[in-house]
Amino acid sequence: MSGDKNPSSFTIGNTAQEKGLDYVPECYVVSPSKSSSSGTEKARIPTIDMSRLRMNGDKRSIAIEELGEACRHRGFFQVVNHGISQSILDEALAMAFGFFDLPSEEKLKFKSNDVYNPVRYGTSLKEGADKVQFWRVFLKHYAHPLDAWIDSWPHNPPQYREKMGKYCAQVRNLALELMGIIIESLGISPNRLTPKMDRGMQVMAVNCYPPCRKPEMALGLPPHSDYTCLTVILQSSTGLEILDTDDGNWKMVPELHGALQVHIGDHFEVMSNGVYKSVVHRATLNSEKTRVSIASLHSLGMDDKMETANELIDEQNPKRYKESSFRDFLDFLANNDIADGKHFIDTLKI
Numbered sequence: 001m002s003g004d005k006n007p008s009s010f011t012i013g014n015t016a017q018e019k020g021l022d023y024v025p026e027c028y029v030v031s032p033s034k035s036s037s038s039g040t041e042k043a044r045i046p047t048i049d050m051s052r053l054r055m056n057g058d059k060r061s062i063a064i065e066e067l068g069e070a071c072r073h074r075g076f077f078q079v080v081n082h083g084i085s086q087s088i089l090d091e092a093l094a095m096a097f098g099f100f101d102l103p104s105e106e107k108l109k110f111k112s113n114d115v116y117n118p119v120r121y122g123t124s125l126k127e128g129a130d131k132v133q134f135w136r137v138f139l140k141h142y143a144h145p146l147d148a149w150i151d152s153w154p155h156n157p158p159q160y161r162e163k164m165g166k167y168c169a170q171v172r173n174l175a176l177e178l179m180g181i182i183i184e185s186l187g188i189s190p191n192r193l194t195p196k197m198d199r200g201m202q203v204m205a206v207n208c209y210p211p212c213r214k215p216e217m218a219l220g221l222p223p224h225s226d227y228t229c230l231t232v233i234l235q236s237s238t239g240l241e242i243l244d245t246d247d248g249n250w251k252m253v254p255e256l257h258g259a260l261q262v263h264i265g266d267h268f269e270v271m272s273n274g275v276y277k278s279v280v281h282r283a284t285l286n287s288e289k290t291r292v293s294i295a296s297l298h299s300l301g302m303d304d305k306m307e308t309a310n311e312l313i314d315e316q317n318p319k320r321y322k323e324s325s326f327r328d329f330l331d332f333l334a335n336n337d338i339a340d341g342k343h344f345i346d347t348l349k350i
Helices: 057-073 086-100 104-110 146-152 160-185 194-198 266-271 326-335 344-348
Strands: 047-049 076-080 119-123 137-142 201-209 221-224 230-235 240-243 250-252 260-264 281-283 291-299
Touching: 047 057, 057 076, 057 160, 086 137, 086 160, 086 201, 086 230, 086 291, 104 119, 104 137, 137 146, 146 160, 160 194, 160 201, 160 230, 160 260, 160 266, 160 291, 266 344, 326 344
Parallel strands: 047 076
Antiparallel strands: 076 260, 119 137, 137 201, 201 291, 221 281, 230 260, 230 291, 240 250, 240 281
16 A cells, blocks of 8 residues: 555554554564564573562672673663562553553543653654654653652543552652662762652653564564663563674563563663663564553653763773763654664763
């Protein structure tokens, strides 16, 4: 079909993934070198037991070393015994599924292609604007301070604000705890960034990846790293892949019931002067069921600049990155097509 080549034919509310098309339009097709494969092998993901990080003495020291190694080598790990109950995790996912199951007119109340909008429903990356479209729909909303933003969230499903709000508060506490320990693992006093983190941003990206008849031809999200200090992921099923820097291959993140996935983001790469790397990842599709993921993205305040820690700069290790803020990332996102392989972190390298 002639319109299948033109991304502007697929506007929010009228996209292939929302309509459940039984074929993949041409403007969704990614090159074979970038496409997903059903034969993708599973990634070997470090599992961090939060209960060990909450101990004293040698056991905690060993656990911090293991966390530091995960940040250094993979930029990605899973956490267990994190303290968030399974019922809260399940209810957050149920609210996400409930929202995406609403009639289109209800979801379109939040329609926006403006990356600066604190609450927005959208599709792909930038609907109609990017050369390649991606097979997802999303709801993004700011979540901290919770009482400042929660009244702007959807009120349908009826318990969305209550259930998602409970998860947001608890996952933020977990993220703050992890960020403090990660800073400590670099030999830096956690107090150095604590005040900025306490007033920092929390953005929830609630992603929905409907079934795709030909999942090997398209992607839910292209390869990218997150701008954040830290991202915590809750997903309903597998579909997240990370790039293995050892062999250059994509690896599927395996399912571990009750675990949360954690990404090191660009701003922690900057802070660590490249000692810790932000992980490149993507979202793949399947032909049978809808997958939902809830990403809790944590950064400093909108205009607070993240810079490299002075303790990690010397003659042998000169400063490698420029400072930047969350607003700088939004400016980048508004003016670039990340499907072209452009990465925010690359604009920060000196």
